[in-house]
Amino acid sequence: VRRVRTHHLLALKEEGTRWSMLTTYDQYTAAIFDEAGIEVLLIGDSAANNVLGYETTLPVTVDELLPLVRAVSGAARRSLVIADLPFGSYQRDPGQAFDTAVRFMKEGRAHGVKLEGGAAMAPTIAHLTAAGIPVMAHIGFTPQSEHALGGYRVQGRTDAGDELVAAAKALQDAGAFAIVMEMVPAPVAARATQALQIPTVGIGAGPDCDAQVLVWQDFAGLRGGKMARFVKQYADLRSTLLEAARDYRSDVVSGTFPGPEHSFEK
Numbered sequence: 502v503r504r505v506r507t508h509h510l511l512a513l514k515e516e517g518t519r520w521s522m523l524t525t526y527d528q529y530t531a532a533i534f535d536e537a538g539i540e541v542l543l544i545g546d547s548a549a550n551n552v553l554g555y556e557t558t559l560p561v562t563v564d565e566l567l568p569l570v571r572a573v574s575g576a577a578r579r580s581l582v583i584a585d586l587p588f589g590s591y592q593r594d595p596g597q598a599f600d601t602a603v604r605f606m607k608e609g610r611a612h613g614v615k616l617e618g619g620a621a622m623a624p625t626i627a628h629l630t631a632a633g634i635p636v637m638a639h640i641g642f643t644p645q646s647e648h649a650l651g652g653y654r655v656q657g658r659t660d661a662g663d664e665l666v667a668a669a670k671a672l673q674d675a676g677a678f679a680i681v682m683e684m685v686p687a688p689v690a691a692r693a694t695q696a697l698q699i700p701t702v703g704i705g706a707g708p709d710c711d712a713q714v715l716v717w718q719d720f721a722g723l724r725g726g727k728m729a730r731f732v733k734q735y736a737d738l739r740s741t742l743l744e745a746a747r748d749y750r751s752d753v754v755s756g757t758f759p760g761p762e763h764s765f766e767k
């Protein structure tokens with residue numbers, strides 16, 4: 502099996518082939534998504550909400566994410582493994598970003614990192630890429646800035662998204678190998694995708710991006726409750742597990758489990 506590399510993702514854009522990314526935070530889902538051919542696995546700081554039970558991504562730390570990154574890196578044979586830099590671990594200056602990225606690559610065995618922010622992050626991205634660290638950028642709605650952006654809302658609606666497209670170009674020029682665009686009007690994402698040589702990865706950014714990303718607990722229906730408009734649910738794991746847990750409990754209570762086949766006679 503040949504490892505997916507950043508240059509493969511560029512080549513896919515050039516030949517007009519779309520590719521896919523999923524978040525994952527543990528060895529089993531990583532191995533399954535890898536086997537399914539998902540090109541990029543992201544250990545998102547969304548582990549804050551989807552694994553650790555925090556309300557936002559803001560509280561999660563590098564030390565909390567590192568073991569998850571290591572678990573995914575150890576399980577992925579073919580997928581490119583990208584680690585999200587959490588809030589506060591890279592924004593101070595390029596040196597801080599470098600130190601954090603190195604931890605994710607050395608201790609976490611990630612193949613690259615992702616960080617949020619517009620044109621202001623260009624010097625940081627330039628610093629990391631000059632040091633040999635592949636960087637995925639992330640613009641549009643950036644959850645780490647939720648309190649500054651005034652909550653979950655579509656970005657790039659004003660000025661027809663000119664600022665967003667300009668930011669995307671600046672991040673490409675700084676050396677980013679791909680750019681996530683989150684909750685951006687489809688026409689704006691399409692414009693940015695056309696204006697860039699590097700691939701765009703959409704989430705709530707319409708059908709014209711070069712790639713798409715979803716959080717795995719959303720796409721697999723593990724999480725209950727209301728889904729964002731941009732989520733498509735491909736399975737109903739919550740119902741499957743709920744039923745399994747009820748069946749198990751009922752078997753234990755009734756004495757049906759364990760049976761003789763599960764027991765050691767001597």
Ligand code: KIV
Binds near residue numbers: 544585
């Ligand atoms: O943390 C995350 O899950 C993400 C993706 C949604 C892009 O940043």
Ligand code: NA
Binds near residue numbers: 547
């Ligand atoms: Na994230």
